[in-house]
Amino acid sequence: MSRTLPKTLLSAVGFVAGIALILLSASPDYFVTALRLVVAVAGVALMIVSGSALGKRLFGDDFDFSFWFSVTWLVLLGLAVALAAWLPLGEHIDVANSLDQPINASPDPFSANPLGTNLFGLDLLARSVYGARSSLVIAVTAVVIGTVIGGAIGMVAGYFQKSVDRVVGIFTNSLLAVPPLILLIALATVLEPKIRNIAFALSLLTIPGMVRLARATTMLYAPREFVVAARALGATRARILFRELLPNVLLPILSLAIVMISILIVAEASLSFLGLGIEPPEPTWGNMIAEGEGSVFEDYPHIVLVPGAFLFLTVFAFNLVGEKARRRWDPRSVKL
């Protein structure tokens, strides 16, 4: 114990120092640009290495740093989104309230606008948090709709098979016959860019994958003894589907749903980036990144980098958590 304590302390210091380096590299006062990049990379590397060493010391060798980092990020983001109205954030949408703010200010963690401001002096941290709200609401709503509808259709197709299965198969293949983004763009031509409409359009993307997974998993469990026994006891079809099959189909589907959330966040961001999603001034990560298009981001790279970092971290976190869940719960590890 006397020998491990200093090492634990060392890792803890390294972890904190790594975060400090990242913060320092983000503030304009201390380093020139090229050096800031080096400091940022060093900070990230130091944070990962000592963070994972610290975790292993404290929680045993099974500690997975990137997993807990992802979980922490998602929890923090979720809290920020839920409490956005009560947090001391800058102005995120109304240009009239940001007239006294600096324009295109660079990020400075130790100032009133920790992540800088955009062309209208709106606070980028506030916009990123409110952007997270639209992104998460849209992606989660779409995945829930897609999972319920796709899962139900898939289970029915997998249980009854024969002609039901063939019809369902042709319809899922038809949905899959248009590349996802093209389908979204085609729908965006017609639908008004509102949160509800975009969530509906995105849910169409999740249905085919869910149908296939639910169908395959149902077919895996349908011939098993407990299902045959239930049928022999005279259980109704609805009872078999809900009480016997659903509990087994649920976990694989939920793990796919987590990965789907990250796919949909990217899809929604792409759509707003193309100018077909939620329209400014209402912030989304996609339209915030689009603000930096053209020559703006030559002079002010943070306009792109700040929402880009939020988008990357969130997608990364959902990918990692979903991947872990899938490895654990999916009996067949179906690829999309």
Next chain:
Amino acid sequence: MIRRLTLRVGEMVLVLLIVSLGVFALVALLPGDPAVAILGEGHAASDYDNLRTELGLNDPLLSRYADWLGGALTGDLGRSVVPPQSDVTDRVVSALPVSVEIAVLGLLIALLVAVPLAMWSAYHEDGWLDRVISAGTFAVLSVPGFLAGLLLIMVFVNTLGWFPRSEWVRLGDGDLLGNVHHAFLPALTVALVELAMFTRVLRSDLIVTLREDFILAARAKGMPPLRILFADALRPSSFSLVTLMGLSLGRLIGSTVIVEYLFSLPGMGSLVVNAANQGDFPMVQGAVLVIAVIYVLINAGIDLSYGYLDPRTRKAHV
């Protein structure tokens, strides 16, 4: 075999029919009146009505669909409703080669980088470089295409000035080098995600293959590692890779759309996005139909190639 083939073709035709009906029905859902959109406000009611009759919008939906589909089968996709009201087929024909080139070049870059990376990773499993490659590819998978494109532009166009942006040299102009010079950065953007995917999948398949007896035999005979990797291990390990290439086709088309918009290239992506922004529904319909047909055909081709790659599936695969 022939029975299987006819079934497959029959289903493909059915799928394409449903897709074309879906694409066409989008017009019926279109809010607002296309006639008003074309003429602008403030004309006499009869003008709008005449135009609607001229466009065939007063006919029942199904007969319009039949007309449109008949036209599409003979290569006529109608006219754009946005001035200069150009011919949809012409626009698609001139845009398609650009997109195909970006996609093919992107796929090529992805394969050229992924195969050696995966081989190194699998051969030195759990070495430090393998771990860096695994972590790096996972991180790349979380970077959306448009963000990657912007970052590449930031580095290679704005800072280093190695590549141009927003220009395009047509392949037909005879300036091959100029064409590749303009196409490289967009293609690299498209390649990034695919590259990461391919590396991960090929690596895990190669690791399994490298444990098999015939590899051990080759090693015992004293074959050099490179020969074992390329001549013996690659083909049996590429099954998932080919499946993945089929599955990634949709994503490939999607990222091509984004990249074309980002680099202002005159391809299908810019065509669809601009048409969607202007509410130009015949253009969107025509372009989406063409993309869907190509997509379905390529997927069918990939399905058939399984038999060549892995003889075991010739009978088992349904």
